[in-house]
Amino acid sequence: MAEFTKGFLWGGATADFQYEGGFNEGGKGLSTHDFETDGSLEKPRMITLELADGTRGEVPTRESFPDGAEAKIYDDQYYPSHKAVDFYHHYKEDIALMGEMGFNVFRFSICWPRIFPTGDELEPNEEGLKFYDDVITELEKYNIQPLITICHDELPDYLARKYDGWSSRHVIDCYVRYATTVLERYKGRCKYWLTFNEINAVNGYAQIGTHKQDEQTVYQAKHHMFVASAKVVKIAHEIDPENMVGTMYALSQMYPKTCNPQDIMASYMKRRNNLWFIDIMARGYYPNFTDQFFEERGVKLAKEPGDDEILREGTLDMVTFSYYRSMTISKDTKLTWAMGLLGGDPNPYLESTKWGWPIDPIGLRYTLNELYDRYQKPLFVVENGLGEIDVKEADGTVNDDYRIKYLAQHFEEMKKAVNIDKVPVLGYTMWGNTDLVSLSTGEMKKRYGFVYVDLDDKGNGTGERSKKKSFEWMKKVCHTNGKDL
Numbered sequence: 001m002a003e004f005t006k007g008f009l010w011g012g013a014t015a016d017f018q019y020e021g022g023f024n025e026g027g028k029g030l031s032t033h034d035f036e037t038d039g040s041l042e043k044p045r046m047i048t049l050e051l052a053d054g055t056r057g058e059v060p061t062r063e064s065f066p067d068g069a070e071a072k073i074y075d076d077q078y079y080p081s082h083k084a085v086d087f088y089h090h091y092k093e094d095i096a097l098m099g100e101m102g103f104n105v106f107r108f109s110i111c112w113p114r115i116f117p118t119g120d121e122l123e124p125n126e127e128g129l130k131f132y133d134d135v136i137t138e139l140e141k142y143n144i145q146p147l148i149t150i151c152h153d154e155l156p157d158y159l160a161r162k163y164d165g166w167s168s169r170h171v172i173d174c175y176v177r178y179a180t181t182v183l184e185r186y187k188g189r190c191k192y193w194l195t196f197n198e199i200n201a202v203n204g205y206a207q208i209g210t211h212k213q214d215e216q217t218v219y220q221a222k223h224h225m226f227v228a229s230a231k232v233v234k235i236a237h238e239i240d241p242e243n244m245v246g247t248m249y250a251l252s253q254m255y256p257k258t259c260n261p262q263d264i265m266a267s268y269m270k271r272r273n274n275l276w277f278i279d280i281m282a283r284g285y286y287p288n289f290t291d292q293f294f295e296e297r298g299v300k301l302a303k304e305p306g307d308d309e310i311l312r313e314g315t316l317d318m319v320t321f322s323y324y325r326s327m328t329i330s331k332d333t334k335l336t337w338a339m340g341l342l343g344g345d346p347n348p349y350l351e352s353t354k355w356g357w358p359i360d361p362i363g364l365r366y367t368l369n370e371l372y373d374r375y376q377k378p379l380f381v382v383e384n385g386l387g388e389i390d391v392k393e394a395d396g397t398v399n400d401d402y403r404i405k406y407l408a409q410h411f412e413e414m415k416k417a418v419n420i421d422k423v424p425v426l427g428y429t430m431w432g433n434t435d436l437v438s439l440s441t442g443e444m445k446k447r448y449g450f451v452y453v454d455l456d457d458k459g460n461g462t463g464e465r466s467k468k469k470s471f472e473w474m475k476k477v478c479h480t481n482g483k484d485l
């Protein structure tokens with residue numbers, strides 16, 4: 001069996017508020033996610049609030065706040081981000097395990113309020129910067145390259161409260177100051193950077209800091225994020241011409257339900273509504289059809305003179321994406337919020353995970369080809385993986401053969417894209433290589449990792465790390481550059 005291209009990067013991916021913990025240590029400010037409770041498939045996660053009249057309230061993470069409500073932390077609620085799985089105190093051990101597996105890349109996000117506690121300061125928090133210095137030093141010991149997400153679905157809570165998050169242009173300046181600080185600080189030690197995570201899917205208070213959820217507010221916020229990202233791409237190149245900058249997109253594939261042209265058109269249009277986020281950021285301008293898209297929704301974007309030029313000058317170096325599943329679309333399919341990335345009809349050809357995500361390895365090859373055909377830029381699969389309920393046996397083992405099967409099938413298809421279709425793929429980082437908190441449900445029991453973490457949904461447990469069966473399998477994959485699956 002062939003291996004992957006020489007220098008292919010193999011690793012894992014995490015996000016600070018799902019992994020790091022230490023929410024009130026090292027001078028860190030509060031993040032929007034620090035107000036988000038745990039949940040489950042049946043019970044949505046909530047942002048806890050104090051209402052204008054002083055009484056208590058809660059709103060689902062992706063809904064608007066009632067007027068005058070303020071986010072609050074309550075003692076009788078569990079907030080998973082506060083402790084997460086405590087990478088803050090376990091980073092040496094976790095990175096040693098990554099080194100043992102043979103990773104040569106590790107994707108993590110820097111916690112914005114750890115560096116700028118309110119987001120409005122002019123000077124950064126040195127203790128926060130030092131923490132990531134230490135993380136990178138540890139990675140260097142094992143020849144693991146960092147891949148840094150500058151902003152993974154969050155912002156300092158202060159910026160959300162005071163300015164209504166990304167709906168305000170002011171946040172562009174705060175973000176550029178923050179991004180410039182970390183680009184300068186870690187210059188020469190990190191080459192791969194992502195300006196945002198899943199920019200085509202994020203919405204709601206916890207993710208973009210807006211109190212309102214109407215389309216005008218959300219798309220205006222996205223415009224500000226596009227401008228902020230483009231500015232940072234340009235700055236990243238000025239700081240170090242070696243920097244490769246991307247933004248991450250949620251790109252689970254979409255298929256027409258039948259060959260009825262109406263289904264095909266519906267599926268095409270929904271896919272395009274995802275891809276235009278990349279069109280803007282990789283090509284540098286809003287495509288023509290977005291005029292109609294915004295008109296249909298009554299959205300009028302406020303652009304400032306110079307915005308179009310900024311977008312043109314700050315195009316991405318690579319296209320990076322998450323791929324978990326595919327969706328089936330008919331002319332009648334109504335996708336739900338998360339910017340129309342949830343829902344879809346059942347696909348009779350595919351099995352689904354316990355959380356209802358269809359498992360579709362061929363969809364990964366399809367997506368890689370689709371993206372390269374459209375953008376002609378190097379690609380990086382920065383999230384993929386299987387969330388499952390892992391059982392720790394009496395002898396301490398976790399026999400996650402289902403995870404090995406899922407990954408092997410996806411790697412086979414990725415290998416075809418690389419070796420047969422000649423798609424330039426820089427690397428692959430599996431989501432949650434060390435077990436961490438689920439974004440959608442806030443649970444621990446939805447586990448992705450090669451490494452088991454002894455914590456339950458409420459954060460009870462020792463936090464001890466242990467290797468699952470998939471750990472040894474992944475070690476073989478890394479050491480043979482994907483030859484041995």
Ligand code: BG6
Binds near residue numbers: 015383431438446
């Ligand atoms: C992606 C996010 O959407 O999917 C991650 O970038 C997230 O933050 C991952 O954890 C998997 O989703 P979940 O809900 O299973 O954690």
